[in-house]
Amino acid sequence: MRGAHVDAADIAARSRGIAPSLHEYLPPTPLLPFRGFGADLGIDVLAKCEHLQLTGSFKARGALAKILTLTDAERAAGVVTASSGNHGLGVANALNLLGGRAIVYLPENAAASKVAALRRLGAELRAEGADTGAQELKARAYAEEHGLTYVSPYNDADVIAGQGTIAVELLRQLDGEPLDAVVVAVGGGGLISGIAAVLEQQRPEIKVYGASPAADAAMAESVRAGQIIQVDAAPTLSDGTAGSVEPGAITFDLCRELVDEWILVDEAEIRSALKTVIDTEHHLIEGAAAMAFAAARRVTGGRVAVVSCGANISSATLAEVLA
Amino acid sequence: MRGAHVDAADIAARSRGIAPSLHEYLPPTPLLPFRGFGADLGIDVLAKCEHLQLTGSFKARGALAKILTLTDAERAAGVVTASSGNHGLGVANALNLLGGRAIVYLPENAAASKVAALRRLGAELRAEGADTGAQELKARAYAEEHGLTYVSPYNDADVIAGQGTIAVELLRQLDGEPLDAVVVAVGGGGLISGIAAVLEQQRPEIKVYGASPAADAAMAESVRAGQIIQVDAAPTLSDGTAGSVEPGAITFDLCRELVDEWILVDEAEIRSALKTVIDTEHHLIEGAAAMAFAAARRVTGGRVAVVSCGANISSATLAEVLA
Numbered sequence: 001m002r003g004a005h006v007d008a009a010d011i012a013a014r015s016r017g018i019a020p021s022l023h024e025y026l027p028p029t030p031l032l033p034f035r036g037f038g039a040d041l042g043i044d045v046l047a048k049c050e051h052l053q054l055t056g057s058f059k060a061r062g063a064l065a066k067i068l069t070l071t072d073a074e075r076a077a078g079v080v081t082a083s084s085g086n087h088g089l090g091v092a093n094a095l096n097l098l099g100g101r102a103i104v105y106l107p108e109n110a111a112a113s114k115v116a117a118l119r120r121l122g123a124e125l126r127a128e129g130a131d132t133g134a135q136e137l138k139a140r141a142y143a144e145e146h147g148l149t150y151v152s153p154y155n156d157a158d159v160i161a162g163q164g165t166i167a168v169e170l171l172r173q174l175d176g177e178p179l180d181a182v183v184v185a186v187g188g189g190g191l192i193s194g195i196a197a198v199l200e201q202q203r204p205e206i207k208v209y210g211a212s213p214a215a216d217a218a219m220a221e222s223v224r225a226g227q228i229i230q231v232d233a234a235p236t237l238s239d240g241t242a243g244s245v246e247p248g249a250i251t252f253d254l255c256r257e258l259v260d261e262w263i264l265v266d267e268a269e270i271r272s273a274l275k276t277v278i279d280t281e282h283h284l285i286e287g288a289a290a291m292a293f294a295a296a297r298r299v300t301g302g303r304v305a306v307v308s309c310g311a312n313i314s315s316a317t318l319a320e321v322l323a
Numbered sequence: 324m325r326g327a328h329v330d331a332a333d334i335a336a337r338s339r340g341i342a343p344s345l346h347e348y349l350p351p352t353p354l355l356p357f358r359g360f361g362a363d364l365g366i367d368v369l370a371k372c373e374h375l376q377l378t379g380s381f382k383a384r385g386a387l388a389k390i391l392t393l394t395d396a397e398r399a400a401g402v403v404t405a406s407s408g409n410h411g412l413g414v415a416n417a418l419n420l421l422g423g424r425a426i427v428y429l430p431e432n433a434a435a436s437k438v439a440a441l442r443r444l445g446a447e448l449r450a451e452g453a454d455t456g457a458q459e460l461k462a463r464a465y466a467e468e469h470g471l472t473y474v475s476p477y478n479d480a481d482v483i484a485g486q487g488t489i490a491v492e493l494l495r496q497l498d499g500e501p502l503d504a505v506v507v508a509v510g511g512g513g514l515i516s517g518i519a520a521v522l523e524q525q526r527p528e529i530k531v532y533g534a535s536p537a538a539d540a541a542m543a544e545s546v547r548a549g550q551i552i553q554v555d556a557a558p559t560l561s562d563g564t565a566g567s568v569e570p571g572a573i574t575f576d577l578c579r580e581l582v583d584e585w586i587l588v589d590e591a592e593i594r595s596a597l598k599t600v601i602d603t604e605h606h607l608i609e610g611a612a613a614m615a616f617a618a619a620r621r622v623t624g625g626r627v628a629v630v631s632c633g634a635n636i637s638s639a640t641l642a643e644v645l646a
Contacts, residue, residue, distance in 0.1 A: 030375075035443055036436075052353075052375070056605045113602045120358055240620075275638045279436050282379045282634035284607035311605035315598045319645035322638050 006250040008158050008258060011197035014157065017165030018065045018275075023096050026060055029053050029166075031173040031305070033302070036280025037293065044220075044303040045296060046179075048170055051285045052312060055089040057155070057240070057310030058163055062190060063090030065162025066151050067098060075100025078148045082128075084110040084118075086240060086310055087153035091179065092121035103148070115315060135190075150300035154190030155249045162196025170305060172203055180302030181207040184283035185292040185309050187241030189219045189251030195307065200295040207260045207303050211295030213238045214264040218245045223256050237270045240310055270323050271292040286313040302303030329480050329573045331581060334520035336379050337480065337585035338487030341388045345488050348420050349383055352489075354375050354496040354628070359603025360616065367626040368619060370501075371493055373633060374608045378412040378444075379561070380633030381486055382476070385513060386413030388485025389474050390421060398423025401471040407433040407635055408561060410476035417435040426471070428462040436637060475512030478572045487517025488612030491493040493628060494525055503625030504530040506586070508615040508632050510564030512542045512574030518630065519581035530583045534618030536561045541568045560593045560636035560644065563633055586618040593617050594644050601645075 029049045038045035050058040067079060075089075075098060081091045086108035102123040106115070107130045118125060128135045143150035152159060170182075179184040182199065184192040196208045212220050216233040228245050236242055245252065274290035278284055285293070289308045296306045347557045354374045359367035373381040375512035386621035390402060398421060418425040425446040426635040429438070430453045441448055449465075451458045465474035475482060493505075505522065519531045535543050551568050559565055568575065599614035600606055608616070612631045619629045 036440060039439070039443065116362070117359060119423065120362065128573070181556035197627070260350075278607065278636075278638045278641065280440070282374070282607055282609075282636065284605055286605075313605065315645050317602045318601065319642065322645065 003014070005253050006155055007198040008200055008254060011157060011161050011194060011254070012263070013196060014161035014203040015198050018068065018161055019165045019168045021068055022061060022064055022162065025064060026054055028169050030172070034277070034281050036259040041297055042301060043296070043299060046303065047308045048166060048305055049283070049308050051289055051308045052311070055086065055093045056309070056312045057086035058088070058166060058191060059086040059090035060093050061165055062159035062162035063151060064094040064097070064160040065165070066156060067091070067094040069158050070149055071271050072148055077101070078103050078146070079151055080139050080143040080148050080188060081105070081151045082135040083153060086160065088118055088123070089121065092118050092123035096121045103142070104313060106137040107135060111314060132273055152173055152306065154188030154251055155246050157250065160190045160194040160251065162194065163191045164198045166307060167195040168200035168235070179203070179206050179304060179305055181209055181299055181304045182294045183209045183211055183292050183299065183304060183306045185238065185241050185288045185307065186210040186212050186219050186255070187240060187243060187288070188245060188249065189255045191307065191309060192259060193251045195256035197254065197256060209256060209299065209302055210255065210259040210262045211292045212241060212262070212264055213270065213291055214266050216242045217264050218243065219251070219255055220262040220264060223259070223262070225242055237267055237287035238291035240286055241291065263295040263298050265291055265294040268295060269297070273297065274321055283308070284311050284313065286310045287303050324564045328473055328576050331520040331523055334480060334484050334487060334517060334577070337484035338491055338517060338521050339646050341484055342389065342488045344391055345384060345387055345485065348387060349377055351492050351496070354493060355496045357600070357604050359549040360599055364620055364623060366619070366622060369626065369628040370604070370631045371489060371628055372448060372606070372631050373489065374612055374631045375608060375634070378409065378416045379635045380409035380412070381489060382409040382413035383416050384486035384488055386410065386474060386483035387417040387420070388488070389479060389481040390414070390417040392481050393472055397472055400424070401469070402430070402474055402536065403460040403462050403466040403471050404474045404476070406476060411441060411446070412444065414474055415444035416443050417442045427466070428458040430458060433515050434637060437624040443462060449533030457473060470474045477574055478540065478569050483513050483517040483577070485517065486514045487521045489630060490518040490521035492509065501626060502526070502529050502628055503609050504532055504622055506532045506534055506615050506619045506622065506627060506629045508561065508564050508611045508630065509535050509578070510566060510611070511568060511572065512578045512631065515582060516574045518576035520577065523581055530617060531581060532622065533562060533578065533582040534615045535585070535587055537589050538613055539565045540587050541566065542578055543563045543572070543585040543587060545575060546582070546585070551575050554611070560590055560610035561614040563609055564614065586621050587615055588617040592620070596620065597644055606631070607634050607636065
């Protein structure tokens with residue numbers, strides 16, 4: 001299935017437009033040189049530290065950008081999503097900041113720490129089966145039935161524009177200094193679509209790499225196939241990017257048009273990158289961010305910004321990775 | 324042995340005086356609510372995130388504060404210290420920023436990642452035995468012989484004043500909001516002396532807790548004994564605070580005068596706090612910082628700032644803690 005078409009220039013304009021409002025609620029994340037990580041690679045690595053973002057991931061941006069477009073009445077009536085992960089936290093956080101009801105569908109077996117984090121942000125939780133697809137259907141049906149707003153994690157122009165504010169911020173932080181490439185983790189493609197749209201408008205010479213785990217690379221394989229396809233997926237440490245691409249997703253055409261090159265990394269590379277970031281930079285990052293750092297190791301030469309997309313990893317998973 | 328006397332008001336004045344210069348080189352660290360960590364404790368926990376400080380620890384402040392007092396000629400001639408840990412990185416970083424030679428004595432068995440980090444900052448390294456005391460003697464002798472400046476990790480009024488800038492920054496970030504207590508990790512006592520001196524002058528109602536591992540609590544036991552004493556020490560996860568207090572250390576009187584209460588925590592409490600910070604806040608902290616968080620769990624009620632002093636933990640140590 002082809003994706004519906006959304007104009008990259010329109011996304012970029014929305015990103016630039018929403019950035020000042022977003023920054024009233026979400027302070028800019030640091031852009032830090034990760035000299036230790038890049039030292040043996042012959043590249044200068046800059047980390048755009050979304051792992052230090054409120055809620056522990058960039059998803060806070062997209063959710064807030066979308067929910068800022070709603071009226072007070074719409075927020076008060078309720079905003080629905082399906083996610084036990086970073087997007088759910090992003091939606092709950094946005095309504096915690098702006099006022100309103102967050103209704104989050106999540107699997108019955110969701111981790112206690114994630115449930116607690118959502119509750120602290122005041123979200124109403126609906127436990128529903130164990131399959132993400134089922135929760136999404138339920139959530140959409142509930143929203144439609146009650147006339148509430150459903151917020152997709154990536155298939156929404158405002159959500160994508162929210163993620164694009166990372167690039168707006170990055171360019172301001174670079175302050176005209178050269179940059180050769182940006183490496184971005186790709187799941188549904190919302191993050192890279194927003195970032196690449198802004199860069200194409202303002203700094204088209206910066207190469208955009210899309211990074212995915214070889215075990216679960218739905219968007220990369222869809223782009224190769226020329227249409228959105230279902231792919232076989234195996235479990236990956238990069239759980240934040242896992243899952244299929246929704247039929248008709250607007251991110252498909254954006255990725256096809258804007259991503260310069262794809263890098264697929266294996267699980268050993270992800271583990272190694274996570275360990276190295278801990279040992280040389282002493283920052284905690286989640287699997288999807290480690291996956292982007294692993295991909296950066298395949299980039300030859302130059303000054304490379306890695307979007308360090310999140311920090312939401314459990315001590316149990318971390319123990320397994322480091323064992 | 325009693326410590327030499329330095330006036331707390333003098334330290335506080337130096338901290339306030341040096342803070343603007345320090346901030347030209349070291350951006351303020353965030354003061355973040357750690358709601359998840361405090362949720363089950365009935366306290367509001369604020370983390371002063373020195374684990375996000377340049378070099379990965381607060382030691383960057385004290386070293387820079389001291390080295391800013393030197394002349395260009397003194398910096399060019401060379402600044403000597405003995406430390407394979409955070410203080411060594413702080414000294415190397417200061418001379419990397421300001422220009423000059425950093426000469427760092429460290430043990431022959433220092434971890435490769437620490438050696439690499441010191442080298443990246445341009446430090447000249449001198450490997451010397453395996454015993455910290457021996458390196459310190461060698462370093463002092465070398466400095467004296469060649470007319471160079473030796474920088475103590477804590478027994479120096481300018482170093483202490485540099486650490487005190489944490490409190491200057493904290494009070495600005497609080498912006499007049501109430502705070503009941505501050506919890507600070509204590510090794511040689513430089514960090515808590517600086518912070519407590521500033522607080523006593525400006526917000527004397529804020530209670531200052533000194534935290535140490537029960538396994539190695541030289542300052543707490545010296546204060547109890549009324550003089551600096553040598554104590555039996557066992558290995559601790561809080562390696563950043565380990566070690567005896569130097570005879571004549573000026574921090575002794577400051578701690579005696581300024582620390583309101585001492586909390587000694589055991590190793591299981593440190594491990595548990597480190598795990599909880601990872602699971603609920605997704606920040607990477609080192610043992611000494613986890614030790615301070617563990618102590619905060621013993622504080623009853625109120626709004627408590629924990630000085631999260633550093634992030635320099637290896638993936639190997641982390642794996643052991645989480646296993």
